[in-house]
Amino acid sequence: MKAMGSIFLILGVAGLALAAEPAHKHAPSPEMRRQHDSMTVTKKQWTALKKSLAAGDFSAAGASLARVQKAVGALEKFKLHKNEDRVEEFREQSRAYGENLAELGGALKEKDKARAEGLSKTIDHGCLQCHQTFR
Numbered sequence: 001m002k003a004m005g006s007i008f009l010i011l012g013v014a015g016l017a018l019a020a021e022p023a024h025k026h027a028p029s030p031e032m033r034r035q036h037d038s039m040t041v042t043k044k045q046w047t048a049l050k051k052s053l054a055a056g057d058f059s060a061a062g063a064s065l066a067r068v069q070k071a072v073g074a075l076e077k078f079k080l081h082k083n084e085d086r087v088e089e090f091r092e093q094s095r096a097y098g099e100n101l102a103e104l105g106g107a108l109k110e111k112d113k114a115r116a117e118g119l120s121k122t123i124d125h126g127c128l129q130c131h132q133t134f135r
């Protein structure tokens, strides 16, 4: 009777461990969370920026840009799931993206709508280009 109890106990523990495994595997690491969060913020603020720019609200566009730029830092620590071997290319694209954002900052300060819109198209292309290879 005592032995039976132990066996059930062992089976029970093993079952719990098995049940816990998939949940554990799919729980994102803090790094992965940060990675997703940085892109979620980017998407939200980038959309807001383009709306503000279209409305000619340079100060709101600048505030959104600052948040997009803050999220660029996270790109340096990205763990790639796709084309991991092309990390040099990823760094190059991240760098170009950062530079274009900085240029956009200048155009917003000068309230140069045409230049800001041109740069925003270039940046849109940068999002797509990087996603095509690395997302």
Ligand code: HEC
Residues within 6 Å of the ligand: 032, 035, 036, 037, 039, 040, 042, 043, 046, 075, 078, 080, 081, 090, 093, 094, 097, 123, 124, 126, 127, 128, 130, 131, 134, 135
């Ligand atoms: C230099 C590369 C690079 C650039 C530039 C880039 N992204 Fe991403 N983005 C990624 C990668 C890699 C992922 C996938 C992240 C993952 O799965 O962990 C991603 C994921 C996303 C996601 C999905 C969110 C998630 O949970 O992962 C959104 C939305 C997104 N990006 C929006 C944007 C927007 C908008 C821009 C431009 C303003 C942009 N990204 C620029 C590399 C980039």
